[in-house]
Amino acid sequence: MESEHPHPAGLISSQPIYKGRVVDLSLDRVVLPNGNETDLEMIRHPGAAVVLPIETGEDGVEYALLVRQYRYAADGWLLEVPGGKLDGPEDPEVCARRELEEEIGYEAGELIALGSILTTPGFTDERIWLYLGRELKPTRGGPALEDDEVLEVERVRLSEAVSRAIDGDIIDAKTVAALLRAAAMLGI
Numbered sequence: 001m002e003s004e005h006p007h008p009a010g011l012i013s014s015q016p017i018y019k020g021r022v023v024d025l026s027l028d029r030v031v032l033p034n035g036n037e038t039d040l041e042m043i044r045h046p047g048a049a050v051v052l053p054i055e056t057g058e059d060g061v062e063y064a065l066l067v068r069q070y071r072y073a074a075d076g077w078l079l080e081v082p083g084g085k086l087d088g089p090e091d092p093e094v095c096a097r098r099e100l101e102e103e104i105g106y107e108a109g110e111l112i113a114l115g116s117i118l119t120t121p122g123f124t125d126e127r128i129w130l131y132l133g134r135e136l137k138p139t140r141g142g143p144a145l146e147d148d149e150v151l152e153v154e155r156v157r158l159s160e161a162v163s164r165a166i167d168g169d170i171i172d173a174k175t176v177a178a179l180l181r182a183a184a185m186l187g188i
Contacts, residue, residue: 007035008031009031011029012029012030012031013028014028014029015027017041023043023045023124024044025043026041026044027040027042043123043125045125046085046088047092047126047127047128048095048126048127048129048174049083049084049093049095049096049129050080050096050128050174051081051083051099051100051108051111052081052130052131052132052178052182053065053081053108053136054133055136055155061158062157062158062159063157064155064157064158064161064179065082065106066080066153066156066175067079067082067103067104067152068080068153069151070150078171078172079154079175081130082104083096083103083174084098084099084102092116092129095129096131096133101139102146103149103153104153106137106138106139107136107137108133108135109135109136109137110133110134111132111134112133112185113129113131114131114177114181114182114185115130116130117173117174117177119173119174128177130178130181132178132182162188165180
C-alpha cells in the first residue's frame with residue numbers, strides 16, 4: 001500500500017527574526033508531506049511544566065491549590081495551575097517541583113505524570129508537561145515570585161475546579177488539560 005503523502009516533510013531553511021528571553025521567532029521555509037513548499041513563522045519555546053497540587057482538607061474533601069495570576073496577553077486575571085518555563089535542558093519534573101515551591105510555597109511528596117500537551121502547534125513548538133502533586137508540605141521560605149509574576153493562591157474544591165474547567169469558567173488551556181486528566185485518573 002502506497003502512502004498518500006510520499007514526500008518527506010521537513011525544514012529547508014530558517015531565518016532568525018527575533019531572539020527573546022522566553023521565545024525565539026524565525027521564518028522557516030519547509031516542505032510539507034504533499035511536496036508543497038511554504039514559509040511558516042515559527043515560535044520556538046524551551047517548554048514548561050505545571051503541577052496540579054491537591055491537598056485533603058480537614059473535612060476530608062480534596063482541594064486544588066491554584067493561582068490567580070495577572071496575564072497581560074489575556075488582558076486580566078486567570079485561574080491557573082502553578083508552573084513555569086524549563087531552564088534550558090532541565091528535566092520537566094525538576095521544573096515542576098521548583099515552580100510549585102516558587103509560586104505557592106509547597107513541595108510535593110508525590111508527583112504523578114499526566115503526560116504533556118502542545119499548546120498551539122500551528123505556530124509554536126511549546127510543549128507543557130503536566131503533573132499531579134500530592135502529599136503537600138509547606139516549604140520553609142514560602143513563595144518566591146519573580147518580578148513579572150503577580151499572583152495569589154486560591155484553594156478550590158477539586159470537583160468544583162473540574163466543573164469550572166468543563167463549563168468554560170477556567171479557560172487557561174494547561175489548567176483545563178491538567179484538571180481533566182487528573183479527573184479522569186482519579187475517577188471524578
